[in-house]
Amino acid sequence: MASLSVKSLSLTYPNGVRALDNVTLEIEDGEFLAVLGPSGCGKSSLLRLVAGLETPTSGSIATDGKDITALEPKDRDVAMVFQGLALYPHMTVRENMGFGLFARKTPAEETDRRVREAAATLGLAEHLHKRPRELSGGERQRVALGRALVRRPRIFLFDEPLSSLDAQLRQELREELARLHRLTRTTSIYVTHDQKEALSLGNRVAVFERGSVRQIGTPDAIYRDPCDLFVARFVGDPAINLVQGEFAADGGALTFRSPGLSFSLPAMRARTGRAILGLRPEAAVLGKGPDSGARGTVERVERLGGDTLIHVQTESGRHIVRAEPRGALPAPGEIVGLTLDPTRALFFEPGGARIRVD
Amino acid sequence: MSRAGWALVAIAVLSIAPLIYMARVSLGVGSSLPIAPSDWWTGGLTLDHYRALVSGSGIGRFAINSLIVTGIAVPLQILLSAAAGHALARSRFAGKGVTLGLATAFLILPRQVTLVPLYLLFAKLGLLDTYAGLILPHLADPFGVLFMAHYYQTLSPELEEAARTDGLSPRAIFWRIVLPLSGPGLAVVGVNGFLTTWNSFLHPLVLTTSESMRTLPVGLALFAQAEHSVDWGALLAGSTLATAPVLLAFLLFQRQIVEGLLQGSGR
Numbered sequence: 001m002a003s004l005s006v007k008s009l010s011l012t013y014p015n016g017v018r019a020l021d022n023v024t025l026e027i028e029d030g031e032f033l034a035v036l037g038p039s040g041c042g043k044s045s046l047l048r049l050v051a052g053l054e055t056p057t058s059g060s061i062a063t064d065g066k067d068i069t070a071l072e073p074k075d076r077d078v079a080m081v082f083q084g085l086a087l088y089p090h091m092t093v094r095e096n097m098g099f100g101l102f103a104r105k106t107p108a109e110e111t112d113r114r115v116r117e118a119a120a121t122l123g124l125a126e127h128l129h130k131r132p133r134e135l136s137g138g139e140r141q142r143v144a145l146g147r148a149l150v151r152r153p154r155i156f157l158f159d160e161p162l163s164s165l166d167a168q169l170r171q172e173l174r175e176e177l178a179r180l181h182r183l184t185r186t187t188s189i190y191v192t193h194d195q196k197e198a199l200s201l202g203n204r205v206a207v208f209e210r211g212s213v214r215q216i217g218t219p220d221a222i223y224r225d226p227c228d229l230f231v232a233r234f235v236g237d238p239a240i241n242l243v244q245g246e247f248a249a250d251g252g253a254l255t256f257r258s259p260g261l262s263f264s265l266p267a268m269r270a271r272t273g274r275a276i277l278g279l280r281p282e283a284a285v286l287g288k289g290p291d292s293g294a295r296g297t298v299e300r301v302e303r304l305g306g307d308t309l310i311h312v313q314t315e316s317g318r319h320i321v322r323a324e325p326r327g328a329l330p331a332p333g334e335i336v337g338l339t340l341d342p343t344r345a346l347f348f349e350p351g352g353a354r355i356r357v358d
Numbered sequence: 359m360s361r362a363g364w365a366l367v368a369i370a371v372l373s374i375a376p377l378i379y380m381a382r383v384s385l386g387v388g389s390s391l392p393i394a395p396s397d398w399w400t401g402g403l404t405l406d407h408y409r410a411l412v413s414g415s416g417i418g419r420f421a422i423n424s425l426i427v428t429g430i431a432v433p434l435q436i437l438l439s440a441a442a443g444h445a446l447a448r449s450r451f452a453g454k455g456v457t458l459g460l461a462t463a464f465l466i467l468p469r470q471v472t473l474v475p476l477y478l479l480f481a482k483l484g485l486l487d488t489y490a491g492l493i494l495p496h497l498a499d500p501f502g503v504l505f506m507a508h509y510y511q512t513l514s515p516e517l518e519e520a521a522r523t524d525g526l527s528p529r530a531i532f533w534r535i536v537l538p539l540s541g542p543g544l545a546v547v548g549v550n551g552f553l554t555t556w557n558s559f560l561h562p563l564v565l566t567t568s569e570s571m572r573t574l575p576v577g578l579a580l581f582a583q584a585e586h587s588v589d590w591g592a593l594l595a596g597s598t599l600a601t602a603p604v605l606l607a608f609l610l611f612q613r614q615i616v617e618g619l620l621q622g623s624g625r
Contacts, residue, residue, distance in 0.1 A: 014450070053519050074525035086520035090538045103525035151524075 002063040002154040009059035019045035021211035034202030042211035079148035080157040087132040094128040156188040229352035243277040260315025261294040283344035293340035384594035407591035420577030431496040443506025464500040502547040509543035545614030
């Protein structure tokens, strides 16, 4: 196990594509960092650089304070679970899982013991003699995890390992990964474009866009306190509601105005000009009285099992509101009021930067 | 059967007919060979031409020479094609484009063009009339290299990257991961290499001088054409014997060859 420190790391491919742009990250020993971002944001490049499969254009990588930037992959003691799994098709599960130890000339008994141990942990004991093509998708996934686990590396790297599985298996293996991390406490970087995975697995989440880190923080901080419009929009399901409007100074208070919507904030700093209001689905509640923040027509009531989302069309745009559990649900077409919670309102400049009003 | 099916049958018949014709004539009696198909049923069967061949021509020696040459050249050719193809597909190095271009250029070049330079070079090196002289020209096979380069481009590099993080050296990755997964591609290169090496005529004819170094095609041709006339029976019997291993190789590796040719076509 090790801490990992990435300093000013950049990677430009020979074709001129800048995959990673001056990224600096500190990952503590035993931490599980989820790296979240849209495809092509450089998150996989980060993993490949840490694994040693790519050479950075500039910057450095260090584990436990020791520079490993120039080391070969085999000398870094990191294990990677690939997006395509990369199981060796001509080897059995046992050989696949033990291959890293075999390559490092570990004694056969030791290899065998560790393979059986990992197989028991992952429920693969009765599949050890099979080839990858005889296994189901979930089992193959477990073999890929097992292969990394058997090595007992200092750092685990996961490159979207669950992206090819169906929703239920994904949920199951997410639990498995969380359990394995609790068990081994190995420093991990987990790359994904699935926010659910990132938020549920990571001790911290790093949001990437176009080769650089937009924000890094706890899942809660990323969700409640995004640093800019990109993070606010990328994280959150259903997506954050956005309203175009402007600030106006109104006596001692600060007022945000948009067609059909207006509310005052106990703000410290006065400001004026155009702004974007961001409201998470739980930052507004359906009210009845005319004193609510906005009025609108219920367009759709979306039942998702445990959760119900209410789509409300207002003058300022469409809002998705999370219905209160066990509350009465409005019918489509009904006119409702929206009461906004000013303490949970997020503001952004039209350019995307966060405006802090408190 | 569909129209395409009938077309395939027609092509198959056209391809096989000369082989059957060759085999039938080689079994004909004496000098009245069953040249016309109408003679096929009435002409009678005999192994005389084969007996003459075996007793009179030194065919055993020719066959051993051919086996030695192909037995050494083809495995090496397969290995070199895989290694060079893999390097061209995976590595980034200066001059890669030029190397690929040269390989393609050699593919276009008729093999006969290399005959005189090779003869002069081998004469200088003392390689004329030796096994080394017969084997060396077959080792570098531009078709094999280009075919394997393309084959590896369709193979995901993830497996090799996994092996790298697993701690394998580049050489070990080639032997333990790359080669075991190259079966279909290697079968194509191997059968093609076997065909060209086994059937090679002009090079061994020019590069050998003594009768004991002749390969099967050369030895048989010279034997049948002795004394200003062609002994058709002996020639066709010899050709039938020489064709058999080629057919056998194809039948044995048929499935791998088809798989190799279809690789990456997105079945």
